[in-house]
Amino acid sequence: MNALRGQDRFHKLLKECKNYADAKRLHAHILHSDHCDNRFLANTMIQVYGRLGSVEDASQAFIGIRQLNLYSWSLMIHAYAQNGHLESARNMFDAMPKRDLVTFNAMITVYAHHGNHVEAKELFDSMPERNVLSWIILVAAFTQSGKMEDTIQVFNQASSVNITSRNTVSGVNHSRLLLEAKEVAVKMPEWNVVSCNEMIAVNAGIGHLDDVKNLFDWMPEKTLVSWNTMIQAYSDHRNLKEAYDVFNRIPERDAITFSAILSGHVETGEMDKAQSMFESMPQKDTISSTLMIRALFHRSDTESAKQIFDEMDGRDPISWNAMLAGFTEKFHFQNAQQMFDRMPRWDVISWNTLITAYAESGNLHTGKILFETMPHRDIVSHNAMVALYSRNGQLEGADATFENMPKWDDVSWNTILQGYSSAGNIPRSHGIFQRMPERGVVAWTCLLSMHAQLGHLDRARELFDAMPIKSIVSWNSIVAAYSQAGDPASAIALVESMALEGFRPDEITLLSVLAARGHAGEQGLREFGLAIAAHGLAHSKNHYSCIINALARAGRIRDAEELIAAMPFAPDAETWAALLGAPNYHESLEKAAMAAKNAMEAESPLTRGLSAPYVMLSNLCCYES
Numbered sequence: 001m002n003a004l005r006g007q008d009r010f011h012k013l014l015k016e017c018k019n020y021a022d023a024k025r026l027h028a029h030i031l032h033s034d035h036c037d038n039r040f041l042a043n044t045m046i047q048v049y050g051r052l053g054s055v056e057d058a059s060q061a062f063i064g065i066r067q068l069n070l071y072s073w074s075l076m077i078h079a080y081a082q083n084g085h086l087e088s089a090r091n092m093f094d095a096m097p098k099r100d101l102v103t104f105n106a107m108i109t110v111y112a113h114h115g116n117h118v119e120a121k122e123l124f125d126s127m128p129e130r131n132v133l134s135w136i137i138l139v140a141a142f143t144q145s146g147k148m149e150d151t152i153q154v155f156n157q158a159s160s161v162n163i164t165s166r167n168t169v170s171g172v173n174h175s176r177l178l179l180e181a182k183e184v185a186v187k188m189p190e191w192n193v194v195s196c197n198e199m200i201a202v203n204a205g206i207g208h209l210d211d212v213k214n215l216f217d218w219m220p221e222k223t224l225v226s227w228n229t230m231i232q233a234y235s236d237h238r239n240l241k242e243a244y245d246v247f248n249r250i251p252e253r254d255a256i257t258f259s260a261i262l263s264g265h266v267e268t269g270e271m272d273k274a275q276s277m278f279e280s281m282p283q284k285d286t287i288s289s290t291l292m293i294r295a296l297f298h299r300s301d302t303e304s305a306k307q308i309f310d311e312m313d314g315r316d317p318i319s320w321n322a323m324l325a326g327f328t329e330k331f332h333f334q335n336a337q338q339m340f341d342r343m344p345r346w347d348v349i350s351w352n353t354l355i356t357a358y359a360e361s362g363n364l365h366t367g368k369i370l371f372e373t374m375p376h377r378d379i380v381s382h383n384a385m386v387a388l389y390s391r392n393g394q395l396e397g398a399d400a401t402f403e404n405m406p407k408w409d410d411v412s413w414n415t416i417l418q419g420y421s422s423a424g425n426i427p428r429s430h431g432i433f434q435r436m437p438e439r440g441v442v443a444w445t446c447l448l449s450m451h452a453q454l455g456h457l458d459r460a461r462e463l464f465d466a467m468p469i470k471s472i473v474s475w476n477s478i479v480a481a482y483s484q485a486g487d488p489a490s491a492i493a494l495v496e497s498m499a500l501e502g503f504r505p506d507e508i509t510l511l512s513v514l515a516a517r518g519h520a521g522e523q524g525l526r527e528f529g530l531a532i533a534a535h536g537l538a539h540s541k542n543h544y545s546c547i548i549n550a551l552a553r554a555g556r557i558r559d560a561e562e563l564i565a566a567m568p569f570a571p572d573a574e575t576w577a578a579l580l581g582a583p584n585y586h587e588s589l590e591k592a593a594m595a596a597k598n599a600m601e602a603e604s605p606l607t608r609g610l611s612a613p614y615v616m617l618s619n620l621c622c623y624e625s
Contacts, residue, residue, distance in 0.1 A: 007035055007238060014044045020052050020469075025502030027061070028472070032504055039065055039267065040238050043072050050079025055088070056440035056469055059410065066329075067294055070098065071236065074106045081110040085438065091409040095380055097349050098318070101127075102201070105134055200229045209237060228256045235264030255285035262288050266295045286312065290319045297326030321349050328357035352380045359388035383411045390419025395428075414442045421450035441471045448474065452481030472503050480512040 010030055017023045027045055035041055042065045049058035058079040065072055073096050080089035093099070093107045104127050111120035124134060200212050216222070216230050227250045234243035243264050250257060258281045265274035278284065278292050289312050296305040309315070309323050320343045327336035340346070340354050351374045358367035367388045374381060382405045389398035402408075402416045413436045420429045429450055436443055444467045451460040464470075464478045475498040482491040491512060495505050564571050 007038060007041060010035060010038075010041055011044055014041070014048050017048050017052070020054055021502055023048050023052055023054075024057070027057075028502060028504040031472075032506070037066060037269075039067060039069065039072070040236075043069075043075055046072065046075040046079055050075070050082055053083055054469060055079055055083050055085060055438075056442070057471070059440070060442075060471065066298060069236075070096075070100055070103055074103050077103070077106055077110065081113065086110065086114060086116070088409060088438070091379060091407070095378070095409075097321075101129065101134065108134065197223070197225050197229055200226065200233065209233065209239070213242075224250075224252060224254060224257075227251075228254075228260055231257060231260040232263070235260050235267065238264065238267050240264045240268065255281065255283050255288060259285065259288040259291065263291055266291060271295060271299055284312075286314055286316050286319050290322045293319065293322045293326065297322075297330065300330065302326070302330060302332065317345070317347055317350070320344075321347075321353060324350060324353045328353055328360070331360070333357050333361050333363075348374075348376055348378055348381070352378070352384060355381060355384040355388070359384045359391065362388075362391050364388055364392045364394065379405070379407060379409055379412065383409075383415055386412065386415045386419070390415065390422070393423070395419055395423060395425070410438065410440065410442075413437075414440075414446070417443055417446045421446040424450060424454055426450070426454075441467065441469050441474060445471070445474045445477055448481075449477045452477060452484070455485070457481055457485050457487075470501070470503070472498075472506060472509075475503050476506070476508045476512065479509055483512040 010026070010033075013026055014023070017026060023045075030036065030038070030041055030045070042061050045061040046058045049055070049061060058076060062068075062072060062076045073092065077089045077092050080086070080092060089110050090107070093103065096103060104123065108120050108123050111117070111123065124130070127134060200215055212230065212233050216226065219226060227246060230246045231243050231250075234240070234246065240261075243261060247253075247257065247261055258277060262274055262277050262281075265271070265277060274292065274295060278288060281288060289308055292308050293305045296302075296308070305323070305326055309319065312319060320339070324336055324339050324343075327333070327339060336354060336357050340350065343350060351370065355367055355370050355374075358364075358370065367385065371377070371381060371385050382401060385401045386398045389395070389401060398416060398419050402412065405412060413432065417429060417432045417436075420432060429447060433439065433443055433447055444463060448460050448463045448467075451457075451463065460478060460481045464474065467474060475494065479491050479494050479498075482488075482494065495509060498505060498509070564575060
């Protein structure tokens with residue numbers, strides 16, 4: 001209940017945001033709260049950033065959503081469109097793993113709003129199915145373009161298929177493009193239960209729950225679809241009290257009814273209740289099973305997800321792809337390959353998911369074979385291959401794949417730029433940056449980080465100051481640049497500035513500052529404690545290691561040992577090695593031997609091969625001799 005109240009408070013504040021700075025501050029608070037993985041709030045952030053004109057931030061909010069729904073995609077399409085990025089909006093639409101009536105209508109609305117009636121008609125003709133809203137948007141597109149003959153022809157076609165309704169126009173009349181269509185649409189036949197159900201779905205999709213309830217209560221006749229649509233509307237907006245109210249009043253239930261409630265529990269993170277609801281379902285369909293599979297993978301409960309999948313009576317491509325995506329997201333690449341091999345058929349999502357997995361693991365050979373074997377490649381496939389070549393240091397292959405792509409999106413540009421900037425190729429990086437049609441915060445940060453890594457601190461600062469929009473990653477990059485350059489005072493000043501700009505320093509920020517202060521020694525411990533009070537940060541093992549290193553360098557062995565004892569983590573080999581490197585630790589060979597022994601016993605796959613404990617102990621023995 002407290003979580004829901006917190007969500008409602010954040011949602012209310014987001015809706016009230018009037019400027020970009022307020023939105024960034026509020027977004028930073030959300031990301032550092034218990035609601036950091038809240039899809040509902042993330043979707044709202046996309047909406048807010050789109051309204052405020054920051055497409056890049058909207059895109060970052062979209063990318064950060066772990067389990068995207070169709071509403072997330074539709075909001076991102078709208079964010080691109082309302083800021084004039086029609087090509088990006090269409091690329092986003094084409095990249096969607098699944099499209100329904102709402103997303104088709106959203107894309108047609110984009111074209112209609114910008115007067116592109118030809119593209120609107122082409123997309124309309126390609127729709128597998130249409131509803132009343134599809135026809136009205138098309139009528140509006142031709143009306144707005146002044147093509148009255150075509151308008152009348154479309155209207156006559158609409159009337160001949162007996163679509164409805166008068167109230168549909170009022171339901172979407174918030175869009176200016178439909179004002180011209182109102183006089184035409186008002187002449188359409190009266191509405192029926194089908195069009196009412198459509199309007200409930202439309203209003204729910206845009207968050208007008210009061211209109212949804214009023215329409216539902218007014219309906220003289222309700223079908224099971226009406227009841228299920230209402231439950232799903234409330235669940236999508238995490239309003240489970242009202243969802244259960246409808247659920248308890250419904251005259252009959254089917255698998256979709258239970259799935260609607262189930263999705264609400266998954267949305268709110270109530271996995272125990274979700275599993276209880278799932279187990280109580282008299283009949284489990286593929287929708288509910290797939291929903292549970294995704295939720296369980298998100299909670300890292302791989303075995304339970306596999307069990308549900310194995311017990312499914314009928315599996316569709318979506319459920320197979322959910323398992324494939326779950327394994328890849330948890331880096332279980334062998335299981336992902338086995339799942340892929342078991343699939344009865346593969347679609348482009350299946351291929352892309354596995355190629356992306358090999359891109360993450362750096363397996364270039366297998367990734368290339370998959371890419372070349374694909375029967376159909378889309379922009380996601382090409383982007384994955386560019387990333388795979390780049391991560392393996394094969395920039396010629398990355399460049400060739402990029403240049404041969406039929407079209408590029410923001411991800412394409414940022415991926416190839418990341419490849420060259422990580423390699424420190426200044427001319428090529430700046431060349432790509434200049435070619436980019438839209439330069440967002442990711443692109444600017446790539447150049448900034450490249451110059452920082454190369455030691456070009458002045459150039460990195462110039463780029464940072466010139467950035468039109470900054471993100472927490474940008475701030476962390478410039479803070480790290482000054483830290484690596486041995487200028488902790490400037491790094492601290494930047495941390496204070498970022499806080500004033502509404503960006504809350506995170507664990508990465510703190511680690512950079514501690515690394516800079518590690519060589520200063522005396523101030524490290526004080527700042528370590530102050531960081532908790534100032535920003536409420538939970539310290540990681542790396543943060544403790546930095547402070548222990550600082551204390552050891554300053555000769556404060558007792559303080560370092562006490563901090564190791566008080567750590568909420570088991571000390572690792574690097575922690576003990578920091579003690580061995582203290583200038584006066586040789587005074588106690590017994591202590592040094594114990595630290596070296598602990599370092600060797602704490603060896604892990606990440607620290608295996610660390611020679612420092614052996615070398616330092618050898619030096620100490622020589623000193624003792």
